[in-house]
Amino acid sequence: MSSQIRAGVVGVGSIGKNHARIYSGLAGVDFAAILDTNPETANGISQQYGVRAVTRLSEFAELVDVATVATPTPDHYEVGKFLLNQRKHLLIEKPITERPDQAEELVKLAKERSLILQVGHVERFNPILSALEQRLTKPRFIEAHRLSPYPFRNVEIGVVLDLMIHDLEIILHLVRSPVKSIDAVGVPVLSKGEDIANARIRFQNGCVANVTASRISPEKMRKIRVFQEDAYLSLDYQSQSAEMFRLVSGMITREAVEVDKDEPLKRELQSFVDCSRRGVQPVVSGSEAAAALELAIEITEITRSATGELIKELGRR
Template structure:
């Protein structure tokens, strides 16, 4: 086992600069370098964390054990393949690649060389998800909403690959079944690809999930509501809160006299339901930073030789579902 893991970050823009920050302080890690086409930005981040700047990602070969790739999606495949070919463990930001063929190449390359290939689906490490997943048994219906104002980032990909893919990964993680059917609709508002999209996923086990994503909203909302037998889970990724509602053992509709509640109306009925028939529990959760948890998991996977929480195969699976959604959008007729 290596004593110190030498790491580097390729692409230190909006996301990559935070990867550099975390690597520089993660126990057992040393941030040795950063790569970015913006030389001034690279120098700034490197100086801040006591690292060096490298002109290209290939200049890192022979210097590093592991890298994070936070470059534009169109560059993921080339960079990751070069690093894996040189024996370097790779964490690549989502989506894993532009195409499924590229993703397959990366998964194969990592497997053949016994290297770790992780994908940055960071919501897996959201405290709300970590707390809620322990209570998910057999979901039957799920609603996912992810909307935000236009950020002027990731305009080279659709909102499906940019934002919705977070929830696609979570839906696939929560539901232990393949997707049998996809229906979707999307519209480009400010870019040439979809800026708002809605998808309906039907899983082979019968579960149905609705996912909505928008990057042209006036507000930010990131929630998932999951329904299963005798329970309902609400996850708020912005507030980092998860609430579990369960049916009380005392639930018996035959013992409720609705007629006697006429004067109180909905308010009285709601009070009765939530006081006697449903239990509400705000799930306890850790306050660990999501990115620290994600990179910590990646480093542990390398050190202890086990798969990372989000593998290349998981990233490929999310991309495949995103591609099906985009294809369904393209097949829609507006005539």
């Protein structure tokens, strides 16, 4: 692959337009093509960034080396499969697909063709996560809150697959232990799927995670707190700020954690381009995204169970 890599975006709506913005300014990237089913949206992005807008996926594939797939979730599998068969490196927005078997097929396809398949769990590129990992020992309890106003988009899926999945993927990454049981509840308020949900996840190593997601909050909140034997860390994804509390010589100390602030999406796309160019595995692989998807679906099924309070043992994990 040449040093100048050709990039494109399929789906330039509320999420994809930001991928377009960043690709247009990345060094070593030729922002070559976009595709969107809405001609007005496509023309607007085309004029804004001087990028070619096409109407057929086959034509799009001829113009790019790497691509973001930011279509509605139900289209991820078919679009992703087509582009992988055309030997294109992909970044698919989360969730990777609607179903785990679809995700597994894309992972297998990418592996067979030696292609990069990265998934857009963008919080993994938030600088505060690096700060957390540097101080993490053995987490015992994790609490995460992810709240947003009603989006009026992406409501074909519930809040667990829309928002909570970000925290689920991070928690799986931090804990690195099989799930033992889940207790979850969810409530549909403005859409057919759950708009607010809470899950309590027990892991086989003893760690417990309590995760709340809502898309009917008046204000945004993106926070995670991690408790371990020697410290308690409180992190804010939005402000990219963090604090650490420790017991030192019988006294509780509180210290601000230094964070090198940066735009997570820019870091994500730069990493994707670098991995594609060098042929190395991405930070968030298709396999990791598939595991987060499976957990999110388990939680969604529990929230939609008859009682809404089912505790499901996951002995197969």
